[in-house]
Amino acid sequence: MKKILIKTLFEKSEEFFEKKIFISAWVRTIRSSKKFGFIELNDGSCFKNIQIVYDNSLDNFEKITKLSLGSSISVHGELVKSMGKGQSVEVHAKNVEIISYSSLENPIQKKRHSLEYLRTIAYLRPRTNTFKAVFRVRSLIAYAIHKFFQDRNFVYVHTPIITSTDAEGAGQMFKVSTLDLGNVPKDENKNVDFSKELFGKATFLTVSGQLAVEPFCMGFGNVYTFGPTFRAENSNTQRHANEFWMIEPEISFADLEDDMELAEDMLKYIINYVLENAPDEMDFFNRFIDRTLLKRLQNVTKSKFVKITYTRAIEILEKSNKRFEFPVKWGNDLQTEHERFLTEKIYKKPVFVTDYPKDIKAFYMKNNPDNKTVRAMDLLVPEVGEIIGGSQREENLEVLIERMKELNMPIEEYSWYLDLRRFGTFKHAGFGLGFERAVMYITGMKNIRDVLPYPRTPNNAMF
RNA sequence: UCUUUCUUAGCUCAGUUGGUUAGAGCAUCUGACUGUUAAUCAGAGGGUCCUAGGUUCAAGUCCUAGAGAAAGAGCCA
Numbered sequence: 026m027k028k029i030l031i032k033t034l035f036e037k038s039e040e041f042f043e044k045k046i047f048i049s050a051w052v053r054t055i056r057s058s059k060k061f062g063f064i065e066l067n068d069g070s071c072f073k074n075i076q077i078v079y080d081n082s083l084d085n086f087e088k089i090t091k092l093s094l095g096s097s098i099s100v101h102g103e104l105v106k107s108m109g110k111g112q113s114v115e116v117h118a119k120n121v122e123i124i125s126y127s128s129l130e131n132p133i134q135k136k137r138h139s140l141e142y143l144r145t146i147a148y149l150r151p152r153t154n155t156f157k158a159v160f161r162v163r164s165l166i167a168y169a170i171h172k173f174f175q176d177r178n179f180v181y182v183h184t185p186i187i188t189s190t191d192a193e194g195a196g197q198m199f200k201v202s203t204l205d206l207g208n209v210p211k212d213e214n215k216n217v218d219f220s221k222e223l224f225g226k227a228t229f230l231t232v233s234g235q236l237a238v239e240p241f242c243m244g245f246g247n248v249y250t251f252g253p254t255f256r257a258e259n260s261n262t263q264r265h266a267n268e269f270w271m272i273e274p275e276i277s278f279a280d281l282e283d284d285m286e287l288a289e290d291m292l293k294y295i296i297n298y299v300l301e302n303a304p305d306e307m308d309f310f311n312r313f314i315d316r317t318l319l320k321r322l323q324n325v326t327k328s329k330f331v332k333i334t335y336t337r338a339i340e341i342l343e344k345s346n347k348r349f350e351f352p353v354k355w356g357n358d359l360q361t362e363h364e365r366f367l368t369e370k371i372y373k374k375p376v377f378v379t380d381y382p383k384d385i386k387a388f389y390m391k392n393n394p395d396n397k398t399v400r401a402m403d404l405l406v407p408e409v410g411e412i413i414g415g416s417q418r419e420e421n422l423e424v425l426i427e428r429m430k431e432l433n434m435p436i437e438e439y440s441w442y443l444d445l446r447r448f449g450t451f452k453h454a455g456f457g458l459g460f461e462r463a464v465m466y467i468t469g470m471k472n473i474r475d476v477l478p479y480p481r482t483p484n485n486a487m488f
Numbered sequence: 489u490c491u492u493u494c495u496u497a498g499c500u501c502a503g504u505u506g507g508u509u510a511g512a513g514c515a516u517c518u519g520a521c522u523g524u525u526a527a528u529c530a531g532a533g534g535g536u537c538c539u540a541g542g543u544u545c546a547a548g549u550c551c552u553a554g555a556g557a558a559a560g561a562g563c564c565a
Contacts, residue, residue, distance in 0.1 A: 054525085054526070056524050056525075056526095056527050056528095057524095058520090058521050058522070058527090059520075059521060060521090060522055061522065061523075062524080063523080063524050063525075063527085065525080076525080078523080078524090080522090093515095094515095107523090108523055109523055109524065110523090110524095111524085111525045112525085130498070130516095131498095132498070134499060134514075134515055135514085135526055136499065136500075136514055136515070137500075137514095137526085138500080139499085139500075141557065141558070142499075142500090144557095145557095196564065197563090233565090254565080256564075256565085258563060258564080259489060259563090260489095260562085260563060260564075261489085261558095261561095262559095262560085262561080262562090262563090262564095263558095263559080263560095264564085265563080265564070265565080270565095271565065350561085351561095360562090361562090362561090403565095410564095410565095411565065412565075413565080414564080414565065459565030460565085461565080463565095472558095484556085
């Protein structure tokens with residue numbers, strides 16, 4: 026007999042009603058009494074468990090009552106209307122094959138565990154309700170992002186993970202080396218001789234795919250990357266990991282307004298997609314993780330995001346009369362407390378802050394006529410903070426070179442990037458969405474370590 | 489990296505101004521139970537109080553150092 030998924034049983038319960046069915050799955054919890062008992066079974070196909078009813082007419086009844094969370098079984102039975110209150114249908118077991126018992130030392134038990142404890146056994150987390158919901162939704166968000174861009178004719182570009190350019194100085198990079206760390210070759214000045222590397226030069230793990238995706242924008246019009254990025258910073262916060270995924274679209278013949286419109290459409294699209302395709306999971310988050318989640322997300326999909334300039338944001342913060350730990354001053358970057366105040370207290374929804382001072386932003390951003398600010402934008406959302414950073418790019422070769430000189434950048438190393446402006450230039454823009462931050466925002470999970478399958482954070486690369 | 493807090497049973501936690509044999513719930517084991525929903529009820533077993541030093545007649549509790557964790561900050565996505 027063919028195995029059927031529990032998801033299918035729920036979706037097509039009419040079709041299978043009072044029919045013989047066969048399932049293989051894992052015990053989530055079991056309640057036994059003398060003559061009968063109930064097993065809640067989950068096969069991973071959906072969030073919900075199906076209830077199996079078994080009684081002492083089965084010849085292995087005693088052995089069945091010894092099952093515990095994590096045990097594997099196969100069940101032949103019949104789908105029937107439930108006599109209990111918690112579910113509409115259930116399976117009356119005709120035969121329960123015990124495939125394996127779970128050791129009683131199984132650290133996952135039928136109770137609430139702390140998220141901190143579960144991190145120490147990350148490889149067992151997929152068996153718990155919370156992480157079943159998190160990683161299902163993570164998968165759906167990834168799919169929704171691809172669908173959003175593919176439906177709009179964007180080309181998905183795989184930018185390299187190993188890179189030799191220290192892109193935009195976006196932070197500390199992990200070194201990639203084939204040299205013998207115990208016996209590093211040195212040149213005559215006693216510096217590391219990178220010419221002995223496999224690539225003939227120093228290489229790193231990428232911190233951003235943006236510079237590598239821009240050339241494809243110039244061949245395909247609209248493109249995006251979606252892949253892992255790495256930052257070697259010793260950041261110990263809820264919102265930072267050393268390995269995380271980023272989505273970076275780049276759009277041609279487009280300015281910052283088009284860029285923000287794209288970001289807003291994309292975020293609303295993926296929220297709607299998840300609400301529609303993972304209602305059980307989202308309901309779980311709303312009940313156990315964040316009681317305001319659904320209301321907030323529904324509000325976001327309906328409302329227009331706020332757009333204010335950096336200069337205006339500074340004015341608002343100055344006039345708020347709120348005491349901040351860090352002073353509000355034009356020219357300084359917005360601190361976390363400022364960002365949170367804007368998005369959580371003043372607007373209570375996502376806010377684009379645009380036109381930042383050029384000195385606190387990357388070299389490739391489009392210079393404004395005031396020569397003080399650049400066409401950059403950050404999207405701030407309640408609870409998570411900065412979720413997107415983007416900009417219109419500087420397409421003018423002379424202005425770009427001038428800026429790089431001001432910053433003492435090695436212009437020769439970026440000659441390939443400058444060529445993009447030499448051989449036909451045009452206005453274009455893009456942004457980077459932190460994938461995990463989007464997952465946090467949509468699930469209500471508060472710690473980035475709990476939305477990464479195997480989080481890489483300082484002192485943590487165990488599994 | 490900085491600041492603060494935390495570390496007690498398999499898990500979640502309580503443990504008062506330092507004072508006899510360190511407690512509870514869940515889990516486990518034994519038993520009861522004919523519709524349970526984290527089932528319920530009765531009983532039992534289960535401890536290097538993070539580690540190392542110190543103060544004291546006496547330390548889970550106070551002090552010092554170390555390890556690990558969390559929250560906040562910086563950096564950013």
